[in-house]
Amino acid sequence: MxxxxxxxxxxxxxxxxxxxxxxxxxxxxxxxxxxxxxxxxxxxxxxxxxxxxxxYDYQPLPDSVLARIEAATVRPLRAHPVRWFVPFAAGLAIGAAAIWMVVPGLVRKDRFAQQLVSSHVRSLMLNNLVDVPSSDRHTVKPWFQGKLSFSPTVPDLAKQGFPLLGGRLEYLEERPAAALVYRRNRHIINVFVTDNPVFGLSEVDSAGFHVRHFRFQGLEYWAVSEVSEPDLKEFEEAFVASGA
Amino acid sequence: MALSLKAVQDAKFKRVVMPYVEYGFNLALSLLQNRSDAEDAIQEASVKAYQSVWQLRGEDSRAWFLRIVRNECMNILRTRSQARGKELSFDDEIEVVDQRTPNPVEVAEGNWTRAAMNEAIGKLSIGLREVLVLREIEGLSYQQIAEVTGTPIGTVMSRLSRARTALLNQLSGGETCP
Incomplete structure (x- = not known):
């Protein structure tokens, strides 16, 4: 018509x-x-x-404005420029360099924690939460077969208040890893699983995020979420108890 | 053990906000019509976006950031209005918009000068100007414009239509409606 x-x-x-x-x-x-x-x-x-x-008279962003914005956001805060600060800063830099060289494991731990949080944030942002969307652990666990050299434990924690949403593949420290996705109310909990025992982060607080590490049945688990710290601890306990 | 993850916050800000700072600057320029105020607005909006970038959860980061910029501009406009002892008004009818029919010959040619085009856009009311800029310059969809301006889609469509009519009228210099 x-x-x-x-x-x-x-x-x-x-x-x-x-x-x-x-x-x-x-x-x-x-x-x-x-x-x-x-x-x-x-x-x-x-x-x-x-x-x-x-x-339309479209205007490029002036470099001076961009510099002001970067100084007010992504660049670290600077102390006021006073004369005594220069040698003090130099000493600090040398100390930091020494720590960087002497304790590389700490630096790697920090970087790994950032990598976990970045992966968590990315999964929330890019509509990339799950490759296998299912609340059935008997669907999620077999999905990883053939994709990983290990088999993660995938407990059903719905009764404990952490329903399973699914799983996806991740890549951490140049090795394939599993990501199990659970929910606590409106918040997402990503559980990253690897067989790489290099990093032992027991717990990490960050700007709005928590990371908890636990070793379970020979594998390494890191739970990452913006839920409260007690909630994430409760999740870890429920996870471990369910597989015991 | 508590570790600062500022680097993650920085990375997220750079990835989801920084690409749109120039868009935001141009939105601020079009709304405020003053370069110095626009520079202040985009800096303040960027700082607010940085502080709350963790709240961004999968939604459209461009619309989210432009909304922050727009709100910052509105604060500046309100301050200006208060200084003049007037209320800030978005009522398009109060603003002066030429009510003339477009001249078909000039419209058919469509070869308006840059100066004429920008002067005509500058004369639109704030409410009409912002939807026109968000649509034509920022390339936002009706839904995104509705999110940025906090108005229903129907209002966005209506304002866009009126903005275009007013622009054509100003550019074409047609006859005045009865």
Whole structure:
């Protein structure tokens, strides 16, 4: 059934703005192919839209403003520049370098904790939470077979208030790892599982995130979430108890 | 053991907010029509975005950040209005918009100068100007514009339509409506 001019005139702005589905696009295009008035309206809006984009006085962000923003956000806070601070800072830098060289394990631990939190954040941001969406542990656990050289424990913790959402593959410290995904109310808990015993982080507090590490049946587990610390501890205890 | 994970916060801010700072700066310029105020607004908005970047959970980070920028601009506009002893108004009808029909010949040519185009956009009311810029310059969908401006999609569509009509009228210099 063909649409009327009145209907098409209402659809034309949405057509120009790319807000129509394929069916509506087809209706508009078939109508304007036979209707010079509606075609004229459509072309007028397209010309205006193109002219606004082409002629708009778009301004690049000044370097000075970018520098101010970076100084106020991503760069570490600096002390006020006083003369005694220079040798003090130099001494501090030498000390930090010494610590970096003498205690590389600590640095790696920090970096690994950041890697875990980054993976957790990324899973929440990119709609990339689960490769195998299932609340059934008998579906999630076998899914990892053939993908990993180990088989993670996947307990059903729904009764304890931590329903299973599924699992996905991860890559930690250049090795494949499993990520089990649980939920506590509205918060997600990612449990990263590897057979790599290098890092033993018992617990880590970060800006809004907690990381808990536990060793269970020969594998390494790291639970990462923004749930409260007691909740994450309760999760760890429930996890370990369920497999005991 | 407590470890600072500022580096993670920095990385997330750089990944999800920094790509849109220039867009935000241009939104601030279009709303405030003043370079110094726009620079202050984008800096303040960036700091607020940095502090709350952990709250971002999978939603559209561009719309999220532009909303922060827009709110910062509105605070500045409110302060300006209070200084002048006036209430900030988004009522499009109060703002002066030429009610003339477009001249078909000029519209057909569509070769307006850059100066004329930017002057015409600058004359739009705040409510009309922001939806036009968000749509045409920032490339946001109706849904995203609704999120940034905190208005229903129907209002976004209505304002966009009126912005375009007003722009055509100003650019074409047509006859005044009765």
């Amino acid at each position: 063909s649409v009327t001019c009145t209907e098409v005139l209402k659809l034309i702005p949405l057509y120009v703005d790319g807000e129509l589905d394929a069916l509506r696009i087809d209706e508009v295009e078939r109508h304007v192919s036979d209707c010079p008035e509606c075609l004229g309206q459509l072309e007028m809006l397209q010309r205006l839209s193109q002219a606004v984009r082409a002629q």
